[in-house]
Amino acid sequence: MTDQTQSSHTDQKLLLDYLAIREDHCPSCDYNIHKITSDTCPECGEALKLQVAMKTPKLAAFVVGLIALSISAGFPLLFAALITIIYFIDNPGPGFIQIVTSSLAFFALLCVPIYIWYRNRSKLIRSNNHARWFWACITWFSCPVSLLTTYIILEYFQ
Numbered sequence: 238m239t240d241q242t243q244s245s246h247t248d249q250k251l252l253l254d255y256l257a258i259r260e261d262h263c264p265s266c267d268y269n270i271h272k273i274t275s276d277t278c279p280e281c282g283e284a285l286k287l288q289v290a291m292k293t294p295k296l297a298a299f300v301v302g303l304i305a306l307s308i309s310a311g312f313p314l315l316f317a318a319l320i321t322i323i324y325f326i327d328n329p330g331p332g333f334i335q336i337v338t339s340s341l342a343f344f345a346l347l348c349v350p351i352y353i354w355y356r357n358r359s360k361l362i363r364s365n366n367h368a369r370w371f372w373a374c375i376t377w378f379s380c381p382v383s384l385l386t387t388y389i390i391l392e393y394f395q
């Protein structure tokens with residue numbers, strides 16, 4: 238028997254031993270999985286595993302920052318979409334292509350902080366409460382900056 242197969246059997250045994258003495262519910266369908274005999278949910282068939290999780294996930298600041306950065310990135314994307322809709326309804330202004338391409342380029346640029354924020358989520362979660370919320374608050378400055386830049390793009394090419 239390989240180490241991986243042995244580890245898999247141990248994991249399954251630990252799961253079944255845990256559920257033999259504890260009431261718990263399937264995270265997928267909420268079916269009571271107390272005293273199940275295999276590592277799949279009898280109701281929905283989803284594979285189950287036993288894992289360690291933090292008591293308090295500390296994800297609030299990360300989610301708050303992610304919302305702020307997503308809103309920021311959304312401004313130029315929304316703007317490009319609106320300009321494109323107007324293009325099909327009415328005659329576009331002379332700078333239509335430049336406005337849309339600049340907005341889309343700005344959107345792509347604003348995806349970089351989202352990627353950085355996502356990649357560093359474990360560092361953020363490990364940092365202390367003040368630092369976590371400080372960085373979450375900082376991300377909200379990106380909203381007015383994005384809105385102002387989007388407005389400047391419109392004014393510049395119009």
Ligand SMILES: [Zn+2]
Pocket residue numbers: 263264265266267268278279280281282283
């Ligand atoms: Zn289930």
